[in-house]
Amino acid sequence: MTVKTTTLTLPEEEFALQGNRACMGCGLSIAYRHGLKALGKKTILTVPASCLTVLQGMYPVSSMLVPCLNTAFETTAASASGIKAALRALGKDDITVVGWAGDGGTSDIGIQALSGAAERNTDFIYVCYDNEGYMNTGTQRSGSTPLGAVTTTTLMGKTEHKKDMPQIMAAHNVPYIATVSPSYPLELYDKFRFAKDVKGTRYIHILVPCPPGWGFDPRYTVEMGEMAVKCGMFDLYEIIDGVFSFYGQSQRIAKGKKREPVEPYIRAQSRFKGIPQERIDSLQTWVDRKWALYEQMGYCE
Amino acid sequence: MTSATASKNKKQTASETKILTANYAAAEAVKLCGVQVISAYPITPQTPVVEKLMEFVHDGSIKVEFVTVESEHSAITVCISASAVGARVFTASCANGLALMHEQLHWAAGSRLPIVMAIPNRAVAAPWNILNDQQDSISQRDTGWIQLYCRNSQEVMDSIIQAYRIAEDVMVPVMVCYDGYVLSHTHMPVEVPDPAAVKSYLPDYVPHTILDPADPRNINPVTLADPRLNAENVLCHGYFELRYLLQEALLRTPESVEKAGREFGRLFGREYGILDHYRCDDADLVMVSMGSLASEAMDAVDRLRDEGKKIGIIHVRLYRPFPAEIIAGAVAETGCRGVAVIEKDVSYGYEGALCTDLKAALFDYGVNVFAHSYIAGLGGRDVKSAELYDALSRSYEYCSKPEGSRRKDQEWLNCLI
Amino acid sequence: MGTRNCGHITASSSPAVGEAGRTGDWRVQHPQFDYAICTPAKSGIPSCFRCWTFCPDAVITKTVPPTVNLEYCKGCGICSEVCPTGAITMVSEEN
Numbered sequence: 001m002t003v004k005t006t007t008l009t010l011p012e013e014e015f016a017l018q019g020n021r022a023c024m025g026c027g028l029s030i031a032y033r034h035g036l037k038a039l040g041k042k043t044i045l046t047v048p049a050s051c052l053t054v055l056q057g058m059y060p061v062s063s064m065l066v067p068c069l070n071t072a073f074e075t076t077a078a079s080a081s082g083i084k085a086a087l088r089a090l091g092k093d094d095i096t097v098v099g100w101a102g103d104g105g106t107s108d109i110g111i112q113a114l115s116g117a118a119e120r121n122t123d124f125i126y127v128c129y130d131n132e133g134y135m136n137t138g139t140q141r142s143g144s145t146p147l148g149a150v151t152t153t154t155l156m157g158k159t160e161h162k163k164d165m166p167q168i169m170a171a172h173n174v175p176y177i178a179t180v181s182p183s184y185p186l187e188l189y190d191k192f193r194f195a196k197d198v199k200g201t202r203y204i205h206i207l208v209p210c211p212p213g214w215g216f217d218p219r220y221t222v223e224m225g226e227m228a229v230k231c232g233m234f235d236l237y238e239i240i241d242g243v244f245s246f247y248g249q250s251q252r253i254a255k256g257k258k259r260e261p262v263e264p265y266i267r268a269q270s271r272f273k274g275i276p277q278e279r280i281d282s283l284q285t286w287v288d289r290k291w292a293l294y295e296q297m298g299y300c301e
Numbered sequence: 302m303t304s305a306t307a308s309k310n311k312k313q314t315a316s317e318t319k320i321l322t323a324n325y326a327a328a329e330a331v332k333l334c335g336v337q338v339i340s341a342y343p344i345t346p347q348t349p350v351v352e353k354l355m356e357f358v359h360d361g362s363i364k365v366e367f368v369t370v371e372s373e374h375s376a377i378t379v380c381i382s383a384s385a386v387g388a389r390v391f392t393a394s395c396a397n398g399l400a401l402m403h404e405q406l407h408w409a410a411g412s413r414l415p416i417v418m419a420i421p422n423r424a425v426a427a428p429w430n431i432l433n434d435q436q437d438s439i440s441q442r443d444t445g446w447i448q449l450y451c452r453n454s455q456e457v458m459d460s461i462i463q464a465y466r467i468a469e470d471v472m473v474p475v476m477v478c479y480d481g482y483v484l485s486h487t488h489m490p491v492e493v494p495d496p497a498a499v500k501s502y503l504p505d506y507v508p509h510t511i512l513d514p515a516d517p518r519n520i521n522p523v524t525l526a527d528p529r530l531n532a533e534n535v536l537c538h539g540y541f542e543l544r545y546l547l548q549e550a551l552l553r554t555p556e557s558v559e560k561a562g563r564e565f566g567r568l569f570g571r572e573y574g575i576l577d578h579y580r581c582d583d584a585d586l587v588m589v590s591m592g593s594l595a596s597e598a599m600d601a602v603d604r605l606r607d608e609g610k611k612i613g614i615i616h617v618r619l620y621r622p623f624p625a626e627i628i629a630g631a632v633a634e635t636g637c638r639g640v641a642v643i644e645k646d647v648s649y650g651y652e653g654a655l656c657t658d659l660k661a662a663l664f665d666y667g668v669n670v671f672a673h674s675y676i677a678g679l680g681g682r683d684v685k686s687a688e689l690y691d692a693l694s695r696s697y698e699y700c701s702k703p704e705g706s707r708r709k710d711q712e713w714l715n716c717l718i
Numbered sequence: 719m720g721t722r723n724c725g726h727i728t729a730s731s732s733p734a735v736g737e738a739g740r741t742g743d744w745r746v747q748h749p750q751f752d753y754a755i756c757t758p759a760k761s762g763i764p765s766c767f768r769c770w771t772f773c774p775d776a777v778i779t780k781t782v783p784p785t786v787n788l789e790y791c792k793g794c795g796i797c798s799e800v801c802p803t804g805a806i807t808m809v810s811e812e813n
Contacts, residue, residue: 007767014776018790019736022774024744025794029774042514046382053523060529060537060724062519062731063738067512069385070521071378072408078375082340082382083512085366089337089388095514113378116371185771211794219795219808222772413728472727509727519731528721532734537724546727 002194005186011037020063022055025218027208027225028129029055030182032100035127035204036066038192043096044087046080048110049073050102051136052129074109076101077117080124096196097124103144104134107163118172118201125195125202128165131210139213139271146233147286148279149214149271157275161286166205170239174201177239181207183225184236187248191238207234215270224268231260232287237299244299253291254300262287315495316569323484326454326491327393327419327477328353330461332363333499334417337388340368340379344398345431346421346481351393373398377405377416384414385520387508389465392416395481396423399437403444406474410445410547412521413509415468417461418446420478421485422592422645424680432681433481434645435592439620439654445547447475447554448621450591452577454479454489456618459571462494465503466561471550472509480593480645482681494569502568551622558619575624580606581613581635585700588614588693589628589642589659594677594684598643601690610697613637623658629666632659639671639707641696643689643714645678652676652711671699671707677714688715736790741775745793747808749778749786756805759783769797769806 015036022029045068057063071079076099084097106128134140141151148157176198178191195202209224228234229249236250246254266272341351357363370376380390424430451457457479464475524540566572595616605612642656656674673696678684699707753759757766770780777787798806
């Protein structure tokens with residue numbers, strides 16, 4: 001059992017440089033900043049079309065201190081597979097290969113490549129930062145957009161629930177899955193650190209609150225992420241070799257702490273403006289069912 | 302071993318003759334080329350290439366990282382990233398699989414990666430057809446890949462080896478194309494070059510992309526329309542300039558192809574170039590074609606020659622970059638009155654792509670001959686020597702027509718509509 | 719002097735601070751620290767540092783006391799929200 005990182009022990013060396021193109025208060029920035037610290041210098045990233053593409057800078061200047069191979073939208077996991085294969089062939093297998101994609105690039109256009117890479121148990125870390133929409137292009141819906149959210153392509157609010165990507169990955173039996181949040185950066189750092197030492201396909205899913213896309217004042221990014229976990233819209237857990245365990249706030253809920261209702265979380269974001277009560281109820285039911293299933297599966301013991 | 306030494310011992314005793322299909326010739330060639338990463342997705346009639354390579358992995362005769370991906374799009378993507386990291390890579394596909402790769406063909410060329418891909422040409426859907434035509438590769442002609450067309454298994458073997466040399470010289474990916482089934486599945490004797498000689502012919506691959514934690518770069522991020530200063534105040538390319546560099550490399554490629562082909566000839570006894578000629582010297586009509594058709598037509602041309610009709614064949618081995626000046630010059634040199642371009646593709650809404658490209662070159666270099674466009678063999682429609690004889694005879698008649706009346710509408714050979 | 723001089727044949731970027739320019743220009747407010755309330759400032763001991771931890775742009779230093787790089791601070795206000803003692807207030811740029 002490794003020692004948990006504290007604010008004091010969290011390393012200071014930064015791999016994401018100041019003055020980059022991220023929006024003010026970007027949830028991805030927090031996650032990326034600490035994720036990179038955990039991954040360390042000996043990393044090669046591969047990043048598809050996404051906010052991160054832009055955040056990493058426009059040619060010829062970049063904003064990060066790890067190498068990155070940009071790749072086409074749907075190809076993150078395939079690109080990572082190729083990087084890994086080449087590193088292995090060249091005897092440089094000690095470099096960590098990390099694909100870092102958005103929810104669109106993961107659950108929609110990129111799901112095929114990800115599924116293939118996971119089925120091959122490709123030795124890489126796949127990070128999905130989930131801001132619940134195609135935010136880089138101005139907020140269009142993705143398969144990860146929650147029910148009721150207004151986007152430019154769901155003007156009356158999305159009529160379907162979001163895909164559960166971590167569970168889809170669980171069905172691939174990959175050696176490590178973790179859900180993390182920039183609102184809990186120390187745990188995020190520790191999960192990345194743990195993932196780094198696992199062999200095979202590792203999947204990390206980050207819920208990333210997005211001020212412009214979700215519609216809240218950027219100062220509340222961290223709070224928004226906390227609310228998401230506390231009401232069960234997003235759950236913090238790991239699946240290590242098929243063994244499920246909650247951590248952090250989600251663990252508290254599993255052990256009996258009352259889940260907050262979803263409504264205040266929803267009403268705090270203008271993407272849900274005008275949402276009819278039935279949809280709020282539907283979201284509540286969706287969360288309740290999810291947790292009932294966790295219980296049924298024995299995850300709450 | 303230096304090429305100087307090798308040229309003294311022209312044909313290495315370690316080479317051997319095998320009876321191979323073009324698919325197996327491709328696989329054997331890959332085995333010789335020090336390929337480090339292979340990623341391919343099966344598609345008829347390419348599958349035997351993949352299977353044979355997997356056999357080689359299984360029996361230990363090659364040591365590669367073989368990524369058995371879940372689609373062609375991922376296959377080419379694996380090749381792109383592996384090549385960017387610095388591994389020599391190989392893939393193969395055709396038809397709808399090649400079409401699925403399309404986006405990434407642009408990516409590979411734009412990334413300036415020396416990927417080599419074997420293409421056993423097959424018809425694209427819809428409707429489904431697993432048999433031969435060249436629509437698949439020809440419809441990718443704008444992506445920035447080098448395209449070589451082969452007439453037989455030997456040329457496939459040899460062209461794949463040369464492809465690595467050319468690709469890594471100009472930093473542009475290469476397609477080596479050969480007719481599906483007609484060549485891919487037909488057994489022919491092939492001399493397999495000596496492995497040591499091939500090793501000396503192909504220097505180690507040195508990537509231009511830097512993907513190194515010690516020197517962290519961001520490769521292929523968003524570029525802007527205009528040049529932009531970097532942090533050291535050096536003016537760096539806009540997208541326009543980067544793409545210009547690709548074009549520049551492609552325009553340098555014919556020289557690289559000829560050099561690689563000459564060097565190959567010195568080492569292995571078979572020299573290669575950009576065009577192949579058959580009985581062109583005093584031809585009044587020249588048939589222009591790519592792939593096995595050019596070989597098939599030799600029969601028809603011999604028959605016609607016996608009848609006193611002066612006809613020759615130019616086989617276009619290098620289709621992209623289009624060797625405009627060279628081919629215009631070659632046509633002019635024959636002194637012919639016209640060309641009959643017979644090809645297994647059509648640029649829908651216009652005519653055969655090779656015919657169009659040739660006409661443009663002839664026009665550009667002031668070569669005043671007629672050009673007839675023939676579409677043949679789509680979807681594996683058999684192209685018989687007799688049909689070629691017939692088409693060439695008819696075009697030949699135009700040689701004696703007055704100038705101004707030598708134009709003919711495109712013709713679909715043996716279309717039974 | 720054209721762009722060929724840069725020597726690139728594909729787009730290859732090198733890292734530098736300020737890729738997006740002086741992002742401090744984006745903000746309409748910036749954080750103001752009350753060191754009398756700020757835990758590390760008050761105690762003189764490395765502690766808390768939630769502002770440093772949560773800053774998306776890493777413009778706050780993990781020092782006693784924490785400082786803000788106003789060249790690149792985008793003024794998001796997260797630091798003021800996560801500060802457990804209320805030591806950080808967002809003040810308008812006009813001040």
